[in-house]
Amino acid sequence: xxxxVDLSVDIxxxxxxxxxxxxxxxxxxxxxxxxxxxxxxxxxxxxKGLSLKPxxxxxxxxxxxxxxxxxxSIGLQNIGVEAFVRDKLPSLMDLGVPVIANIFGExxxxxxxxxxxxxxxxxxxxxxxxxxxxxxxxxxxxxxxPEEAHDLVREVRRAxxxxxxxxxxxxxxxxxxxxxxxxxxxxxxxxxxxTIPAMAIDVERRRPRxxxxxxxxxGPAIRPIAVRMxxxxxxxxxxxxxxxxxxxxxxxxxxxxxxxxCAVQIGTATFIDPAVCxxxxxxxxxxxxxxxxxxxxDLIGSLEVS
Amino acid sequence: MKRTLSKVIYNRGISPSYHxxxxxxxxxxxxxxxxxxxxxxxxxxxxxxNRPFGVYRVFEGGIEILYKVVGRGTRIMTGLKEGDEVILxxxxxxxxxFMEGWxxxxxxxxxxxxxxxxxxxxxxxxxxxxxxxxLYHGGRxxxxxxxxxxxxxxxxTVNIATERGTRGYRGLISDLFKRDLEKGKVRPSAVxxxxxxxxxxxxxxxxRERGIPCxxxxxxxxxxxxxxxxxxxxxxxxxxxxxxxxGPVFESEEIVWEEL
Ligand SMILES: Cc1cc2nc3c(=O)[nH]c(=O)nc-3n(C[C@H](O)[C@H](O)[C@H](O)COP(=O)(O)OP(=O)(O)OC[C@H]3O[C@@H](n4cnc5c(N)ncnc54)[C@H](O)[C@@H]3O)c2cc1C
Ligand SMILES: Cc1cc2nc3c(=O)[nH]c(=O)nc-3n(C[C@H](O)[C@H](O)[C@H](O)COP(=O)(O)O)c2cc1C
Numbered sequence: 001x002x003x004x005v006d007l008s009v010d011i012x013x014x015x016x017x018x019x020x021x022x023x024x025x026x027x028x029x030x031x032x033x034x035x036x037x038x039x040x041x042x043x044x045x046x047x048k049g050l051s052l053k054p055x056x057x058x059x060x061x062x063x064x065x066x067x068x069x070x071x072x073s074i075g076l077q078n079i080g081v082e083a084f085v086r087d088k089l090p091s092l093m094d095l096g097v098p099v100i101a102n103i104f105g106e107x108x109x110x111x112x113x114x115x116x117x118x119x120x121x122x123x124x125x126x127x128x129x130x131x132x133x134x135x136x137x138x139x140x141x142x143x144x145x146p147e148e149a150h151d152l153v154r155e156v157r158r159a160x161x162x163x164x165x166x167x168x169x170x171x172x173x174x175x176x177x178x179x180x181x182x183x184x185x186x187x188x189x190x191x192x193x194x195t196i197p198a199m200a201i202d203v204e205r206r207r208p209r210x211x212x213x214x215x216x217x218x219g220p221a222i223r224p225i226a227v228r229m230x231x232x233x234x235x236x237x238x239x240x241x242x243x244x245x246x247x248x249x250x251x252x253x254x255x256x257x258x259x260x261x262c263a264v265q266i267g268t269a270t271f272i273d274p275a276v277c278x279x280x281x282x283x284x285x286x287x288x289x290x291x292x293x294x295x296x297x298d299l300i301g302s303l304e305v306s
Numbered sequence: 307m308k309r310t311l312s313k314v315i316y317n318r319g320i321s322p323s324y325h326x327x328x329x330x331x332x333x334x335x336x337x338x339x340x341x342x343x344x345x346x347x348x349x350x351x352x353x354x355x356n357r358p359f360g361v362y363r364v365f366e367g368g369i370e371i372l373y374k375v376v377g378r379g380t381r382i383m384t385g386l387k388e389g390d391e392v393i394l395x396x397x398x399x400x401x402x403x404f405m406e407g408w409x410x411x412x413x414x415x416x417x418x419x420x421x422x423x424x425x426x427x428x429x430x431x432x433x434x435x436x437x438x439x440x441l442y443h444g445g446r447x448x449x450x451x452x453x454x455x456x457x458x459x460x461x462x463t464v465n466i467a468t469e470r471g472t473r474g475y476r477g478l479i480s481d482l483f484k485r486d487l488e489k490g491k492v493r494p495s496a497v498x499x500x501x502x503x504x505x506x507x508x509x510x511x512x513x514r515e516r517g518i519p520c521x522x523x524x525x526x527x528x529x530x531x532x533x534x535x536x537x538x539x540x541x542x543x544x545x546x547x548x549x550x551x552x553g554p555v556f557e558s559e560e561i562v563w564e565e566l
Contacts, residue, residue, distance in 0.1 A: 028534040036309045036395070036532070056546055059565065063529050063537035068351040070529065074536045077546065220351045248351065271530035272356055273348060273393060275309055 005288045007281075007296045009043070009262050011240045012163035012188025014098055014124050016043040016263065019296060020253070020281045023244050023267030024049055024102035024127060024167075025074065029088040030095075036274035041281060044098040046265060047084070049129050051103070052110055052117075054080035064200050064209035069221035069246075070268055071198045073212035076104060076132075081114055085121050098124030100165065107136040108155050115160035125163040128156060128187075131171070131194045131216075143169035143194070146181035153185035165242065168192040168233075170222075175229045176236035183237045191242035191265060192233060193226045219268040220246040227255050234260025234301055248276070250283020260301040312394040315368055317386045324418070324452045325384055326362070327371040329394060335361055335369070337426035338401025338523055338555045342531035343371070344393035345383040353379050356393065358528050358550070360422040360500075362453075372453065374418035398531050399554050402426055402498050402521055410438040412494035413462075414483050414509050416501025417450050422523060423500070424453060427460050440465065440492050444479025444505070447472045480508035487516065494518060499558075500525075503566060510558035520558040524549050524566075541565040 007018035021044040027033050030045045039045065057077025064071050079087070084101070092099050101123040105111040111128065118126055130143040130152060142148045153166055166182040168175065170193040179190055195216025200209040226245025233241055243256030244265040253264045269276045284296070293299060315328035329343075342356040357379045362372035375381055386392070402422070404411075413423050420443055427439065441457050444450070444467040451466060451473060458464050466474030467482045475482040479501075486492050499509045500523040513520035526549040529535035539546040540553070541562040547553065 025536075026530075026534055032533040057536060057539070059541070060539055061527070062539065063527060063535065065353060065355050065527075068354060070354060072529070072535070072537060077536050077539075219354055248349070268354075271535055272344065272354070273309070274395065274530070274532055274534075 005285055005294055005296065007285070009240075009297060011242070011263060012125065012165065014044070014163055016098060018043040018281055019257070019263035020277050020284070021100070021242070021263060021265045022046050022270065022277065023265035024129065026267040026270045029084065030092045030099075031088070033270070033274055037278050039095050040097055041278050042097050043263060044100050044124065045092065045095075046100040046102055046127060047088070047092075048078050049076050049102045049104050050078055050081045050084050050114065051076065051105065052081060052113055054078065054083065059211045061210055064215070066198070066200055066217070067221065069217050069219035070271075071200055071210060071215040071217050072195070073210045073215035075212065081117050085117070089122055093122050100125045100127050102127040102129055102167070104129040104132045106132070108152050111152060111156050112159040115156045115162065119160045119162055123162065125165055125188070126156075126160065127165040127167050127191060128153065129167050129194065131167070131169040141169065141171070143178070144172055146177050149178060150181040150185045153182045153187050157186040163188040165189045165191050167194055168229075169194045170196050170225060170229060175232050179233040179237045183239050187239060189240040189242060190233065190237070191244055192229055193222070193245045196222055196225065218246070220248055222246045223252060223255075227259050230256055230261050231259040231303070247280065248272075250280045250287060253280050253284060254287060254299070257299050258301070258303045260303075262297070262300045308397070309393070309395045311391050314386045314388055314390040314392065316388060317384070319384070321449050321452055323375045323449060325373055325375070327373060327383065327386065328368050329371065329392065330367060331369045331394065332367060333397070335364060335397045335425070336401040337404075337429045338422050339397040339399050340531075340554060341369075341394055341396030341398065342528070345379065345386055348393060353382070355529060356395065356531065357383075358531055360523070361397070361425050362421050363424055364428065372418065372421045395531060399550055400552065402523070402555050404430060404433075404435070405496070406435070408437050408495040410440075410492065410494045412440045412442060412483070412492050412497045414442045414479060414497060414499040414501070414505070416444050416479060416505040419499075419501030419505075419523075420453060421500070423498070424456060424460075426498070427457065427462060431460065437495075439463065440494070442467070442479050442483045442486075444468065444482070444501075446470060478505070478508070480505055480512065483509065484512050487512065496521065499523070506558075507563050507566065510561070510563060513558060521555050522558050522561070523554045524556060524561075525554070
C-alpha cells in the first residue's frame with residue numbers, strides 16, 4: 001500500500017508530494033508538531049499568520065468550546081516576519097517540505113511589504129489571510145468586499161513572484177463572486193474557509209466567554225458549510241482550490257476533494273490528535289486502493305450529480 | 307513519541323466527586339508536568355477538546371490521575387472502564403523546581419489542586435532528599451480532603467482548613483498558612499502551590515511580603531496542550547506566555563496577578 005498510488009498535486013506551480021497540509025494557526029511554526037509526527041510526510045506546512053511587526057495577541061480568555069466546535073480569538077499573536085525568516089524558516093526548510101507563509105496586514109501596503117520580504121526567503125508560497133480589518137478603509141475586512149479583495153490581490157501579485165494562495169472568509173454574501181474576483185486579480189490558488197464569526201455566553205455570569213466577545217468558529221461544526229463553499233467556488237473558478245474546515249479524518253478530506261478541492265488543510269483536529277495529518281493521508285491512500293484509483297488528481301471534483 | 311494510545315487499568319470513585327484513574331504509561335515524568343487526555347473516542351466531537359490532567363502518582367507501568375468531576379468531560383471520564391483505550395499526549399510543560407539547598411518546603415493546595423504534589427513528594431524521596439515538608443490543604447468540607455493520609459504516611463506534616471469547619475482550621479487555607487508563618491511554625495525556603503485562582507493570588511501575595519520564592523501551577527482551559535494554538539496564555543512580566551509550554555508552573559513573581 002502507499003507506493004501504488006500517485007498522491008501528487010500541482011498548486012500554482014508548486015508540486016506537492018501529497019494533498020495534506022496543516023492549516024495556519026494550528027501547527028505553530030511547525031516545530032511544535034515535530035515530537036508527534038514526521039513532518040516530512042506532509043504535502044506542505046502552512047505556518048501561523050505573520051505580520052510585519054510582532055503582535056502580542058488578545059487578552060485571555062481566547063478560546064471556548066462549543067458543540068463540535070471551538071471559538072477562538074487569538075488575535076493573530078505572532079513573532080513577526082523578520083524573526084520568522086531568521087529563527088524558524090531555516091530548520092523548517094531542512095525538512096524538504098514546501099513551507100507556505102500565511103500573512104496579514106492592516107492595509108494593502110503592509111501585505112505588499114510582507115510579500116516582498118518573503119520573496120526569495122525560501123518559502124514556497126504565500127497564503128493571504130484577507131479576513132482582516134482594513135484599517136485605512138474604516139476597518140471593514142478585505143475578505144468581505146470583492147472589489148477590495150481584488151485590489152489587494154492585484155497589488156500583492158505585483159509585489160512578489162511567489163505563488164499566491166488567497167484564503168477566503170466564509171463571511172461573505174456570495175463565495176463565487178469572491179472567488180472570481182481574486183482569480184481575476186491573479187491569485188494562483190484559493191483556500192477556504194477561514195473561521196466563521198461566532199459568539200458564546202456564560203449565562204451564570206452574563207459575560208461573553210471570550211475577551212473579544214466575538215471569535216471565529218472552527219472544527220467539525222463548520223464542515224458542511226465549508227464543503228458547500230468549495231463546491232460553489234469549484235463551479236465558478238479554474239484556479240486550484242484548497243479545502244479547509246472541520247476535517248477530522250480521511251473521509252472528511254475526501255468530501256472536499258470530491259466537491260472540487262485539490263488539497264486540504266487540517267486545523268482544529270490537530271489539537272485533538274497532533275498526528276492526525278498522517279492518519280488522513282493513510283486513509284486517502286486506503287480509499288484510493290479500495291476504489292482502484294491510481295492518481296489522486298482523478299478524484300478532484302468527481303462528484304456525481306444526476 | 308509523546309502521543310500514545312493508552313489503556314485504562316482502573317477507574318474508581320474515592321468520594322462523591324473525586325476519582326482515581328490508572329493508565330498504562332512508561333517513561334520519565336517531572337513533577338508538575340501534565341498530560342492531555344481524551345477520555346472518549348477520537349470520533350466523538352462533543353465535547354471536542356482533550357482535557358489536561360496532572361499526575362498524582364507514578365507506579366510500575368502506569369500513572370494515576372486524581373480527578374474531580376466539574377463538568378461534562380470529567381463526568382464522561384467516570385464511565386471509563388478497565389481496558390478502554392484513550393489518547394494520551396505527554397508528559398507536557400514545565401513542572402515544579404526543586405533545589406538541593408531547600409531545607410524546608412511548604413505546599414499549599416486547594417481542592418483537586420493537591421493532585422500534583424503526591425508525585426512531587428515521591429520524586430523528592432526517590433532522589434534521596436529529605437527536606438522538611440509541610441502540606442497546607444484546604445477545601446469546602448470533608449469531601450475535598452482526599453489522599454491526606456498518604457501524605458502523612460510519606461512523612462509530610464499535614465495542616466487542614468475547611469470553609470465549613472468540618473475538619474481542621476475553619477476558613478481559608480491561605481489564612482492558616484499565613485498564621486503559621488507569622489508564628490514561625492513554618493519557615494519554608496520555598497512555597498509550591500496549586501488550586502483555585504483566588505487562593506493562588508493570596509499565597510503569592512503572602513510570599514511576596516516575606517520574600518519567599520513561590521511557584522504556582524496554573525489551570526487554564528487548553529486547546530491543544532502542545533504549544534500550537536496559543537489559547538491558554540497568561541500575562542507575565544515578559545508578555546503572554548503559554549501555560550502548556552512555559553508553564554503550567556510559573557514563579558509567582560512572573561505573573562501579572564491583576565490580569566489573571
Ligand atoms: C496543567 C493542568 C493540570 C490539571 N490537572 C488536573 C488534575 O490533576 N485533576 C483534575 O481534576 N483536574 C485537573 N485540571 C483541570 C481539568 O483539566 C479540568 O477540570 C477539566 O478540563 C474540566 O473538564 P470538564 O469537561 O469536566 O469541565 P468543563 O465542561 O470544561 O467545565 C465545566 C465547568 O467547570 C468549571 N471548571 C473547569 N475546570 C475547573 C476546575 N479545575 N475546578 C473547578 N471548576 C472548573 C468551568 O469553569 C465550567 O464552569 C488540570 C488543568 C490543567 C491546566
Ligand atoms: C487557534 C486558531 C488559530 C488560527 N490562526 C489562523 C491564522 O493565523 N491565519 C489564518 O489564515 N487562519 C487561522 N486559523 C483558521 C484555520 O487555519 C482554519 O481556516 C479554520 O480553523 C478552519 O479549519 P479547521 O476547522 O480544520 O480548524 C486559525 C484557527 C484556529 C482554530
